[in-house]
Amino acid sequence: MDYSAIIGGAAAGDTGVEHGVILIELAEAILDTDDARLETARLAVAERMGASALVDSVAVAALFNGIDRIADATGAPLEQTKADATVELRSEIGINAFGDQKEALEAAEGKSAAE
Incomplete structure (x- = not known):
């Protein structure tokens, strides 16, 4: 697909x-x-x-x-059956990196607000 x-x-x-x-x-x-x-x-x-x-x-x-x-x-939470069924899709579209990207954006926003 x-x-x-x-x-x-x-x-x-x-x-x-x-x-x-x-x-x-x-x-x-x-x-x-x-x-x-x-x-x-x-x-x-x-x-x-x-x-x-x-x-x-x-x-x-x-x-x-x-x-x-x-x-x-x-x-x-994501149900285990859905997690198992979407391993390939999540890898292919990069969704597993969203959490890390969100944390990086929030950290950058916090740093900008503090400056």
């Missing part, structure tokens, strides 16, 4: 998913702070896929955001 869109985003190009390029752009725009980019992405999805697809797409993005926040806030 090609996971390049997970780590490469829109730069990954055509992933073989129908309307994948505009859906990736919508996902990135949702996480960005540029309102014009988000409006452009929403319009692209609505024009090419329809209003229902736009609603479904942003609902999925919101759901993933909510699930992630709840899991993080409660400290929910």
